[in-house]
Every structure is written in structure tokens, then in C-alpha cells.
Amino acid sequence: MTATLEYVRASRWYGPVIALNDVTTTVGPGVTGLLGPNGAGKSTFLKLAAGQLAPSQGEVRVLGKAAWGSPELFHRVGVCPETDAFWEGLTGLQFLMALLRLTGFDDAECRRRADHALEQVALTEARDRKIGGYSKGMRQRIKMAQSLAHDPQVLLLDEPLSGMDPVNRRRTVDLVKKLGREGRTVLVSSHILHEVEAMTRRVLLIHNGRILAEGDVREIRDLMDEHPHTVALRARDPRALARAVVGAPHVLSLTFGAEGEWVTVQTARPDEFYSAVVDAAVEAGVSEMYSPDENLESVFKYLVAR
Amino acid sequence: MSAIPAAPGADTRDQGRAVPFFRAGRAVFDLSLEGMVWSRRSLLMILLLGLPAPLALLFRIFITRLPPRVGGFDFYGIVIAFYYVRNALPLAALFYATALVADEVEGKTITYLLTRPIQRMSVLAGKFAAYLVTTLALALPAVVLTFFLLTTIRGWSGMGSHVPDLFRDMGVVALTLVTYGAFFTLMGVLLRRPVIPGLLFLFVWELLANAPGYLPRFTITAYLRSLIHHRPPDEGMAEIFAQVLPTALCLEAVGAMIVVFLAGAAWIFSTREYVLDQ
Structure with a gap:
């Protein structure tokens, strides 16, 4: 694999807070998921590659050039910020x-x-x-x-699926996969394992500013199956949505949000849930969908403890 | 779906270099100008910079009740010196120029500008040009209108001799906007909350312009007001105009300030990281 992004002993701190700690890794063509709970250092990792931050120590190179202070790189780099x-x-x-x-x-x-x-x-x-x-x-x-x-040849996507409805989520996942197949380097950050899994098998696991693991997402997924996955959906007709999903065997629980538009579902098998929810989501007018990261956090705690 | 390949022959960019400075600056200018013109800030600035025109109209109406020695052209001189050069234009510069970068940072849109193949200096140049065009478009028509309203009170015959003063004043207005704009652009990239320090500078520090000795030379306003040739009447407030600095010195000092302030702002903006809160 030819490295498109290179982090060489890269660290970044904000005053006394270490956001990225002595990271050495490479990312090559294809889709790579950057997976970690909120505050893990994902955005800092991406911003270093996007030349928005300079490393406090070490080097970050994109297409062979230092990412910080090389604006010409953005002819070939596309950035989708989280904000x-x-x-x-x-x-x-x-x-x-x-x-x-x-x-x-x-x-x-x-x-x-x-x-x-x-x-x-x-x-x-x-x-x-x-x-x-x-x-x-x-x-x-x-x-x-x-x-x-x-x-662009390189795409840095920070939580690109956040807030998308199921139909456009699927469309965007397909787009990212296609970009990867075309030989572009796509780095996608997410705090949701199943989002990343839908796009790629290759992941970088980041936690507390360190790369915990690199490799195949399925190994993480096996751990993840022990933890129910939570999905919150905002729908025009939440009751219709609830009726459509409540009987499914993979749905563990379902609650209505206080404002009446939100439905929160716990599922043991997120893949099945995401596949099954698409039609129901269109009918019920789902406009937003997100997954809180508590379940990923618990996996990380487990991994760190190992 | 996939990314968009160029049409044959359409992508003429030199991908090894940033987009040329003027081309990038022009693109930033186009992007910034509309947002600047149609902002709530501009509504306030229309009121601030246009205020002398209705005042001039009132002056025309009530001139018969004023002492005969206060003429329309004298009143115009006061408007230019006290209102525009000393207060309104520096305030307009403060509110626009400190926001050139700060608005993008607060709105978190700076990311889009900093992830394009352009030099950061071209971002600042384009935004500064948009600021100048906006403020000049607001200030100059008001100055011209005020001039005509006040110098034609007793007919058009005497106005002709004052027209050179109008052109000179328009030049000073432009120079005031450039100089204070450069200063407040520097403050805007240097400080996170530049408005209060800016107000203190304008209404505390700049009072040194009225002090004796060399102290006025440490202000901006002393140089700019010395460039205004016609004066208010020789009594009353005229004392504060006691120190008139030579024109050549004023132009040199103002030119040097513009270069130093803008170069400082460009250097800081080019080397600073913009860490946005999520």
C-alpha cells in the first residue's frame, strides 16, 4: 500500500491537554475508518492532515508534503468538516x-x-x-x-453521516465506497462502528489521543455485539415508525422522546436494523438519525482493559 | 455517484502551486462583498455614516436662526473633521475590519477558506478589499450629499470654489478608512475580542491628538485631521486644531502605518491556527 497520509511520531496538544499522543501510522488509497468515541482525538487527527493544525511534535505528510503550510495540497485534498x-x-x-x-x-x-x-x-x-x-x-x-x-485524490470526512436520514445515509455510504474503489484515499471519522463498517473494513481505532489498533473492523464488531446499539430517529410520524420496527426480533427496546418527534431504539443487530428501517423511515418521514456513542465507549473501555 | 472529473481541457490549474494571489483574492472579495453589504452591520453603518445628510437638511432649514458668521461650508468642515474623520469612519472601520476574520471564526466558516489551495494572505486581501468597497460606498455618497446640501444654502454660485476641498476630503475619507481599517484588521487577527480594546483606542488613546508636544504623533487621527485643509471657524473648538502637522509627514506616516498594520495582520493570519470549538 502506498502511503498517502503519513503520521510520524505526531503529537498535538492544546495547552496542557494532549489531543494526539505520539502517533505513527499511514493511510493509503481506499476507505479507512477513523473510529473512536467523542474526545478521542479523531478531529485533531483529521485537522492535522487537513493542514488546519500544526503538529506540536513530529510530522504529518499528505501526498509527500508537510500538511501544515502547503495550501497547494488542497487542489488534491477535499475536506468535509464536522462543524x-x-x-x-x-x-x-x-x-x-x-x-x-x-x-x-x-x-x-x-x-x-x-x-x-x-x-x-x-x-x-x-x-x-x-x-x-x-x-x-x-x-x-x-x-x-x-x-x-x-x-480530489484525498478526502478527509469528519462525521459525514451525522444527522442524515436513512435514505441519504445509504446514498452517502455508497458514494464513499465508490470513491474508495476509484483509488482515492478516503479517511472517514465516526464514533459509530456500524457506520464505518458499512463503508470499509479497514479501521484505525483511536482513544485518548493514541491509535489503539489498526486493522479489520470485524474483530471490533465481534466485541461490539455484546453491547446493544442505540439509535435515535426524528420522525414526522414517530408512532408509525414505532409500529413498523417494534415487532422486529433485533429490536430490544423502544422509547419516545420528550418532544414527541424522537424515537430511541435499542437493537442487538444494528446491520439488520439499518437495513430494515429504510422503508419505514420514508413512510414515517424520518428527517434525522444519530447514534450516541456510549456503546462504543464501553467497547473501548473493554479494549483498554485487555 | 462519484467525484467530478474535469471536462477535457477544462482543468487548467497548476496543481503544484496555490491559486494565483489576485485570482484568489478576487474570489474571496466576491464571496465576502455580498455578505458584508447585506448584513445587519451595514444597516447600522448606513445610519452612522448617513446621519450628516439629514442634519445638513435641518441646518439648511434652520440656518436663518443661527448667527450669520456660521456658514454652510464651516458647518461642513466640522462634519468632516469631527464627525467623519474623528468618529464615524474609525467606528465603521472598527466594526467592519475587526470582523473580517473574527466573523469567519465565530461562524466556523473559516475552515472552508483555509482548506482551499490559496495563500492565506489572499483571503485577508480579498476581505480587506470588500471592506473598503463597502465602507466607501456607504461613506462617499453621504459626504457628497452633505457637501451639496451645506454649500448651496445661499445658491450655487459660491459652491464652485469649494469643490477642490470636496475632492480632498473624499481622499481623506478614503485614507481614514484604509488606515483605521488596516489597524483594526491587525487587532482583529491579534485579539479574540477586539471591539472593547478598539473602542478604548478610539476614545481614550486617540485623545492624545489634542495633547501638547509630540504626543499627537503617537495617534492616527492627528495625521488624518491635519490633511483636512479647510477649518471650522477660528473660535471655540478651533483650539484643538492648533497642531497641524505637515502634509508630507502625514502622508508618509499614514502610508507607513498602513503597510505595517497590514503586513502584521497578514503575517499573523498566515501563521495562526484556527482551532474551532465543536
């Missing part, structure tokens, strides 16, 4: 056009790429609406579109 931040007054099309201009394309090429990127993330119809009026899932998708539109 839900936009110039809210811009339409989806204007947002992509503006960022493509900043990547050096002329107006005609910007337009062509923006249109294509909007099509890729199924936002063509919403292209002339202001981003301020987009749903959480649409915002995630337009963020994804800006990271892809300039055809």
Missing part, C-alpha cells in the same frame, strides 16, 4: 460556485462542477434555496458536495 457551519445567506449553488472559484476554476467550469456535485448529493432541486433553509441532512450533503466538487 455545521455555512454562509447561511448563500444558496447551495452559490456556495459550491464560490468554493470552486477559490479552487482556481473558471466560471464555466465552476458551474459545470457545481451542477454535477449537486446532482451527486441529490440537491439539484434545492440548489437555488438558501442554505439557511436546508434541513440537517441537506446541510450535511452540501458539505459533502463541496469536498468532492474539485475531484
Whole structure:
């Protein structure tokens, strides 16, 4: 495997807090999942590769160049940040056009790429609406579109599925897998094992700023099966959603949220749940779905204790 | 689905280099200008910078009740010196220029700008240009309108001799916006909360301009107000204009300040990390 991203004894601290601790690893073409609970150091790991942070110690190289202070790398690197931040007054099309201009394309090429990127993330119809009026899932998708539109060789995706509804989650998973198959280097962070597992088998496990393990996700998955997986869904008709999933053998429990729009499901077999929920989600108008990371945290505690 | 390959011959970028400075600066300018013009801040600035025009209208209406020695052109001089150069323009610069980077950091949109193949200096240059165009577009029409309202009170015949002053004042207005804009851009990249220190600078430190000796030379306003040639009447407030610095010195000092402030801001912005809270 040719290394696209290289971390050589890289550490990063914020004052007295160590976010990344003496990490040496490489990431090559294909999809690699960066898996760890919130606060594990995933975002710092990605930001070092995205040249947003300089390593306090050691080196981080992307395509053979130091990531910090090499803006020309961003011709070939796309970044999908975790933060839900936009110039809210811009339409989806204007947002992509503006960022493509900043990547050096002329107006005609910007337009062509923006249109294509909007099509890729199924936002063509919403292209002339202001981003301020987009749903959480649409915002995630337009963020994804800006990271892809300039055809990068390396993609750094920070929690790209967060807040997406099941249909677009599946669409985005397929997109990430396809990008990996095309030979691009895709590093995807997540705190949800099953999200990562849907995209790749190759994972970097990160906890407390250290790489705990690298390798096949199935080994982790075996451990994970001992822990029920929690999924929260926001639906227009939560009762219809509940009716559709409550009888399934893999569903352990189901509760309604206080605001009446949320349903929280515990499942023993997340894969089956995610497959089964797609049709029900469309009918019940599911607009948001996320998984808290307590279950992954418990696996990490188990791993660390071993 | 997949990423978007270029149309044949469409991707002419040199991927080994950042996007050329002016091209990138222009793209940042285009992106920033609309957000800057259509912001709530601009509504406030329209009020702040446009205020002298309705005041000039009132002055025209009530001039018969004022002492005959206070003429329209004298009042215009006071508006330019006290209102615009000393207060309104520095305040406009404070509120716009400190926000050039701070707004992107607070809105967490800075990530999009810093993950593009552009030099950070071009981001600052594009944003500074957008600030200048916005503030000039707000200030200059108000200055011109105020000038015409005040110098034509007793007819158009006497106005012609004052037109060179108008052009000079417009130059000083532009220079004031550039100089304070550069200073507050530097403060904006240097400090996390620059507005209060900026206000203290404007309304405490800048009072040194009225002090005796060399102290006025440590302010910005002393140089800028010395560039205004016509003066208010020779009595009353005229004392604070006692120190008029030579024009050449003022231009040199202001030029040096602009270069130093902007270079400092560019250097800090280019080397600083922007760690956003999640």
C-alpha cells in the first residue's frame, strides 16, 4: 500500500491537554475508518492532515508534503468538516460556485462542477434555496458536495453521516465506497462502528489521543455485539415508525422522546436494523438519525482493559 | 455517484502551486462583498455614516436662526473633521475590519477558506478589499450629499470654489478608512475580542491628538485631521486644531502605518491556527 497520509511520531496538544499522543501510522488509497468515541482525538487527527493544525511534535505528510503550510495540497485534498457551519445567506449553488472559484476554476467550469456535485448529493432541486433553509441532512450533503466538487485524490470526512436520514445515509455510504474503489484515499471519522463498517473494513481505532489498533473492523464488531446499539430517529410520524420496527426480533427496546418527534431504539443487530428501517423511515418521514456513542465507549473501555 | 472529473481541457490549474494571489483574492472579495453589504452591520453603518445628510437638511432649514458668521461650508468642515474623520469612519472601520476574520471564526466558516489551495494572505486581501468597497460606498455618497446640501444654502454660485476641498476630503475619507481599517484588521487577527480594546483606542488613546508636544504623533487621527485643509471657524473648538502637522509627514506616516498594520495582520493570519470549538 502506498502511503498517502503519513503520521510520524505526531503529537498535538492544546495547552496542557494532549489531543494526539505520539502517533505513527499511514493511510493509503481506499476507505479507512477513523473510529473512536467523542474526545478521542479523531478531529485533531483529521485537522492535522487537513493542514488546519500544526503538529506540536513530529510530522504529518499528505501526498509527500508537510500538511501544515502547503495550501497547494488542497487542489488534491477535499475536506468535509464536522462543524455545521455555512454562509447561511448563500444558496447551495452559490456556495459550491464560490468554493470552486477559490479552487482556481473558471466560471464555466465552476458551474459545470457545481451542477454535477449537486446532482451527486441529490440537491439539484434545492440548489437555488438558501442554505439557511436546508434541513440537517441537506446541510450535511452540501458539505459533502463541496469536498468532492474539485475531484480530489484525498478526502478527509469528519462525521459525514451525522444527522442524515436513512435514505441519504445509504446514498452517502455508497458514494464513499465508490470513491474508495476509484483509488482515492478516503479517511472517514465516526464514533459509530456500524457506520464505518458499512463503508470499509479497514479501521484505525483511536482513544485518548493514541491509535489503539489498526486493522479489520470485524474483530471490533465481534466485541461490539455484546453491547446493544442505540439509535435515535426524528420522525414526522414517530408512532408509525414505532409500529413498523417494534415487532422486529433485533429490536430490544423502544422509547419516545420528550418532544414527541424522537424515537430511541435499542437493537442487538444494528446491520439488520439499518437495513430494515429504510422503508419505514420514508413512510414515517424520518428527517434525522444519530447514534450516541456510549456503546462504543464501553467497547473501548473493554479494549483498554485487555 | 462519484467525484467530478474535469471536462477535457477544462482543468487548467497548476496543481503544484496555490491559486494565483489576485485570482484568489478576487474570489474571496466576491464571496465576502455580498455578505458584508447585506448584513445587519451595514444597516447600522448606513445610519452612522448617513446621519450628516439629514442634519445638513435641518441646518439648511434652520440656518436663518443661527448667527450669520456660521456658514454652510464651516458647518461642513466640522462634519468632516469631527464627525467623519474623528468618529464615524474609525467606528465603521472598527466594526467592519475587526470582523473580517473574527466573523469567519465565530461562524466556523473559516475552515472552508483555509482548506482551499490559496495563500492565506489572499483571503485577508480579498476581505480587506470588500471592506473598503463597502465602507466607501456607504461613506462617499453621504459626504457628497452633505457637501451639496451645506454649500448651496445661499445658491450655487459660491459652491464652485469649494469643490477642490470636496475632492480632498473624499481622499481623506478614503485614507481614514484604509488606515483605521488596516489597524483594526491587525487587532482583529491579534485579539479574540477586539471591539472593547478598539473602542478604548478610539476614545481614550486617540485623545492624545489634542495633547501638547509630540504626543499627537503617537495617534492616527492627528495625521488624518491635519490633511483636512479647510477649518471650522477660528473660535471655540478651533483650539484643538492648533497642531497641524505637515502634509508630507502625514502622508508618509499614514502610508507607513498602513503597510505595517497590514503586513502584521497578514503575517499573523498566515501563521495562526484556527482551532474551532465543536
